[in-house]
Amino acid sequence: MGHRWRALLAFVLLWLLYQGAEGVGARWLHSFPVQAALMLACVLAAWPLSRWLGYRGYAAYALGGGNGLRWWLPGGLLLAVLAKFGAVRLGLHMDVYTAAAPAADAFAASLAALPLLLLSTFVASLAEDILTRGFWYRAAGLRWRSGVVFVLASSAIYVLNHIYRLGNGPQEWLLLFCFGLAYAAALWRSGSLWGAVGLHWGWNLGNGLLAVVMPVSATNAHAAAGLSIGAHLLMLLLVLAVPKARPGSQAVDERQ
Numbered sequence: 137m138g139h140r141w142r143a144l145l146a147f148v149l150l151w152l153l154y155q156g157a158e159g160v161g162a163r164w165l166h167s168f169p170v171q172a173a174l175m176l177a178c179v180l181a182a183w184p185l186s187r188w189l190g191y192r193g194y195a196a197y198a199l200g201g202g203n204g205l206r207w208w209l210p211g212g213l214l215l216a217v218l219a220k221f222g223a224v225r226l227g228l229h230m231d232v233y234t235a236a237a238p239a240a241d242a243f244a245a246s247l248a249a250l251p252l253l254l255l256s257t258f259v260a261s262l263a264e265d266i267l268t269r270g271f272w273y274r275a276a277g278l279r280w281r282s283g284v285v286f287v288l289a290s291s292a293i294y295v296l297n298h299i300y301r302l303g304n305g306p307q308e309w310l311l312l313f314c315f316g317l318a319y320a321a322a323l324w325r326s327g328s329l330w331g332a333v334g335l336h337w338g339w340n341l342g343n344g345l346l347a348v349v350m351p352v353s354a355t356n357a358h359a360a361a362g363l364s365i366g367a368h369l370l371m372l373l374l375v376l377a378v379p380k381a382r383p384g385s386q387a388v389d390e391r392q
Contacts, residue, residue, distance in 0.1 A: 204328020212334020220342025
């Protein structure tokens with residue numbers, strides 16, 4: 137069987153596991169354990185599939201070590217959390233959001249929730265980054281001669297992957313596309329999927345932390361989406377300002 141056919145089958149399996157997490161776990165069974173198990177299964181299945189495609193470990197998705205893991209992951213995580221909190225802070229000032237009064241034990245509650253929150257947001261972010269970015273960057277066997285083309289293509293795939301949100305209309309598509317631009321650019325500039333995971337995980341983690349520490353509700357959904365878009369475009373500019381990694385500098389344990 138040729139590499140392209142194996143890659144297609146690998147993608148279909150990962151896609152079914154990922155979509156099953158929300159479709160079966162969340163929407164059909166309304167079970168967080170089932171949803172979490174399917175999401176984790178997507179991440180775990182990516183390892184033998186990487187080997188089947190001729191790579192070592194998770195290298196089929198550009199998940200090696202090096203600067204991507206050491207610098208881009210923690211740096212992107214911090215940047216995205218700050219961007220999320222900054223967007224909400226600005227939204228509160230502009231009356232785009234209203235905040236509920238923090239509970240007296242909000243700090244203790246956030247500490248108690250933090251381990252599960254860190255794990256759940258990391259696994260979900262990593263699974264989608266493998267599926268919509270890392271797979272197409274390397275495992276699919278495509279030759280991306282232009283970073284612009286890759287970033288645009290990956291961002292479109294990221295939008296289409298949100299099958300349960302496509303019915304929300306063009307503004308939702310634009311929101312997701314701008315998210316995808318920042319995350320895909322981080323992969324392209326760093327040469328490592330950890331760059332995308334850092335930003336994606338940080339934004340999701342920021343959402344979860346806010347829900348515990350300071351729950352907010354949007355009074356203007358369009359303006360709230362605009363703030364999230366603006367935050368991601370700002371992160372995109374910061375990512376583009378970082379020098380691009382040299383070809384091969386992140387290629388750790390790629391081929392068997």
